[in-house]
Amino acid sequence: DIQMTQSPSSLSASVGDRVTITCRASQSISSYLNWYQQKPGKAPNLLIYAASSLQSGVPSRFSGSGSGTDFTLTISSLQPEDFASYYCQQGYRTPYTFGRGTNLEIK
Amino acid sequence: QVQLQESGPGLVKPSQTLSLTCTISGGSITSGVYHWSWIRQPPGKGLEWIGYIYFSGSTYYSPSLESRITISADTSKNLFSLNLSSVTAADTAVYYCARVSSSSWAFFDYWSQGTRVTVSS
Numbered sequence: 001d002i003q004m005t006q007s008p009s010s011l012s013a014s015v016g017d018r019v020t021i022t023c024r025a026s027q028s029i030s031s032y033l034n035w036y037q038q039k040p041g042k043a044p045n046l047l048i049y050a051a052s053s054l055q056s057g058v059p060s061r062f063s064g065s066g067s068g069t070d071f072t073l074t075i076s077s078l079q080p081e082d083f084a085s086y087y088c089q090q091g092y093r094t095p096y097t098f099g100r101g102t103n104l105e106i107k
Numbered sequence: 108q109v110q111l112q113e114s115g116p117g118l119v120k121p122s123q124t125l126s127l128t129c130t131i132s133g134g135s136i137t138s139g140v141y142h143w144s145w146i147r148q149p150p151g152k153g154l155e156w157i158g159y160i161y162f163s164g165s166t167y168y169s170p171s172l173e174s175r176i177t178i179s180a181d182t183s184k185n186l187f188s189l190n191l192s193s194v195t196a197a198d199t200a201v202y203y204c205a206r207v208s209s210s211s212w213a214f215f216d217y218w219s220q221g222t223r224v225t226v227s228s
Contacts, residue, residue: 046216
């Protein structure tokens with residue numbers, strides 16, 4: 001299985017901050033990397049697919065980059081509704097695998 | 108707008124079989140563009156992909172669960188189902204069904220709300 005390692009596991013930030021979350025794959029996955037946001041008690045919501053493509057309806061302050069094994073999710077200016085958990089997921093090969101998540105908290 | 112809705116018992120006894128159904132509305136399970144997946148999330152933990160089914164009936168299961176899983180589809184009712192046998196407390200989780208693009212990037216773009224299943228006697 002392809003292992004996905006996210007860092008940090010938790011992060012405290014303030015409204016207006018620029019935040020970056022990283023995800024590393026245990027082998028090259030080209031650009032087959034997707035990002036999700038999950039709020040408590042809710043299903044995950046797709047933010048970014050194919051490493052850098054913004055899902056329809058997702059605010060432009062979210063962006064993704066990377067290829068191969070190293071990827072980043074950036075939120076350019078945190079808004080109150082962005083405090084949530086974030087997960088990366090590789091779609092390169094089954095079994096599809098997720099990172100363990102990053103919990104983004106208000107400072 | 109595609110909507111997915113699970114149904115099934117919220118409590119299952121150890122060693123029994125967990126059975127869930129996901130009903131699709133606003134889209135067709137026979138669309139060749141998508142696979143239909145199950146994903147779970149144990150309390151306070153991350154996401155685990157369980158497996159998927161294609162409308163043709165072909166399936167792929169996570170190797171860690173493969174011996175206990177069956178995913179099936181009923182195209183006449185536009186739904187798919189999960190059976191997980193010989194459950195233990197470790198199978199306690201919120202279970203989601205989701206649509207996944209079968210063409211390239213394999214992202215999950217529509218999810219159900221999730222149903223909590225507890226394994227306990």
